[in-house]
Amino acid sequence: MPRQARIHTPGLLHHVISRGLNRGLVFKSGEDYRDFIERIGPCLEKSPNQILAWALMPNHFHLLVRSGTGGITSFMRRLMSGYANAFNARHKRSGYLFQNRYKSIVCEESAYLIELVRYIHLNPLRAGLAKGLHELRRYPYAGHGVIMGTFRYDWQERDEVLGLFGKTEATATRRYAEFVGEGVSLGRRPDLVGGGLKKSHGGVCSPKSDRECYDSRILGSGSFVESLLSQEEKAERRSRDARRGGWDRLVKAVAQRQGVEPAVLFQKGRRQTVSDGKAMLIYAGVTLFGKTNKEMAAITRMAEPPASRARQRGKSLLEESGILSTLSN
Numbered sequence: 001m002p003r004q005a006r007i008h009t010p011g012l013l014h015h016v017i018s019r020g021l022n023r024g025l026v027f028k029s030g031e032d033y034r035d036f037i038e039r040i041g042p043c044l045e046k047s048p049n050q051i052l053a054w055a056l057m058p059n060h061f062h063l064l065v066r067s068g069t070g071g072i073t074s075f076m077r078r079l080m081s082g083y084a085n086a087f088n089a090r091h092k093r094s095g096y097l098f099q100n101r102y103k104s105i106v107c108e109e110s111a112y113l114i115e116l117v118r119y120i121h122l123n124p125l126r127a128g129l130a131k132g133l134h135e136l137r138r139y140p141y142a143g144h145g146v147i148m149g150t151f152r153y154d155w156q157e158r159d160e161v162l163g164l165f166g167k168t169e170a171t172a173t174r175r176y177a178e179f180v181g182e183g184v185s186l187g188r189r190p191d192l193v194g195g196g197l198k199k200s201h202g203g204v205c206s207p208k209s210d211r212e213c214y215d216s217r218i219l220g221s222g223s224f225v226e227s228l229l230s231q232e233e234k235a236e237r238r239s240r241d242a243r244r245g246g247w248d249r250l251v252k253a254v255a256q257r258q259g260v261e262p263a264v265l266f267q268k269g270r271r272q273t274v275s276d277g278k279a280m281l282i283y284a285g286v287t288l289f290g291k292t293n294k295e296m297a298a299i300t301r302m303a304e305p306p307a308s309r310a311r312q313r314g315k316s317l318l319e320e321s322g323i324l325s326t327l328s329n
Contacts, residue, residue: 010069013052013109015116015219018080018102019060026097027058031090033141036061036083041155043082047075052157053116055123055142062120066109066157076102106217108224114164118183121147126188133181147176247289253323254280268301275310276317282307283314284324 020026027033033056040051049072053064065072084097107116121144122136130136137148145151147158165179166172218224255262258277265277278300285291285299297307318324 010067010071012067013107013113013116014063014065014067014072015105015107015120016063016065016072016076016102017060017105019099021096021099023059023099025058026060026087027056027141028091032087035086035090036079037141037153039079039082041153043075043078044155047072047078049075050157050160051143051155052113052161053120053143054156055120055144057123057127057129062123064116064120072104076104104217105219107219111224112219114161114179115189117143117161118180119189121180122183125184133177133184136180144180148173247285250284250323251281253326254321257321257323266300276313278302279310279314280318280321280323281314282311283318286311287315 018026027036036056044051047070048068050066050068051063052066053062055062065075080098080102087097088094107113121142124130124139124142124144125133125136130139136142137145137150139145140151143153143156146153146156147161162169162172162176164172165175251262251265254277255265258265258273260271260273260277264274265281269275282293282296282300282302285296286293291299293308293311294304296311297304300307302310
């Protein structure tokens with residue numbers, strides 16, 4: 001089954017979970033935990049997002065992230081790849097550290113924000129890493145201690161979370177602590193780690209009035225899911241149209257520079273001007289428009305090996321032509 005695309009609409013609440021490969025350890029020592037924590041701030045500076053809750057466990061971690069304008073993808077890539085490389089060097093190992101890609105569940109903020117903060121921060125207690133709420137407050141590898149004032153990390157949105165529980169810090173901290181304490185008896189919450197009202201292979205909106213829209217990537221009401229899927233569809237359509245327009249302009253500019261008709265670049269031919277034009281298109285198609293070398297070979301009516309060689313020389317040809325700079329103006 002193909003993987004579903006990420007949901008990238010800015011400002012969404014994401015419950016991010018990532019586990020070690022084959023459920024292996026991703027944190028073996030205090031140095032590992034500290035290394036991961038120290039990377040979060042610099043990664044947020046380069047890829048702005050907001051962290052509202054977090055918990056690091058020996059073989060996995062949880063983050064509650066509100067996405068910035070650029071989404072969470074670049075932030076998570078910087079954080080996880082940087083940490084994995086350092087972990088491998090530190091422990092003299094090689095290969096993948098994390099299991100597949102991280103899981104990201106988009107959550108309806110109004111309904112789930114404080115529930116997820118509590119659920120995530122109770123993870124160390126449920127796992128026996130902290131015995132009771134008094135120890136959870138001093139557990140250094142989760143955001144609960146930050147909200148309670150035991151630790152301080154400027155990148156954690158402590159004030160925002162406390163603001164949901166009261167106007168003064170003392171009142172808010174007390175109410176937050178009571179709320180977390182009430183969650184201990186609730187145990188594990190499978191309803192908070194799986195997306196959608198139902199499990200599905202993708203977004204489904206039933207025309208029947210007695211069924212709600214659901215999606216395995218989203219935790220929220222049917223109306224929230226439906227609205228979000230509609231936004232994503234519109235955004236993808238705009239992106240697709242922009243790519244299509246950019247490609248058409250590129251083809252026209254390359255053909256003009258090579259002194260040929262645009263259609264010639266998509267026909268069989270061995271003239272040097274045509275070959276160079278195809279090389280530029282193949283390079284641009286793969287690196288700028290997300291095509292594979294096989295797809296570009298088919299588009300330009302070339303065999304794959306020659307298309308691969310053409311792509312390599314297409315980079316210098318395109319840079320020398322100055323076409324990309326003129327198209328971006």
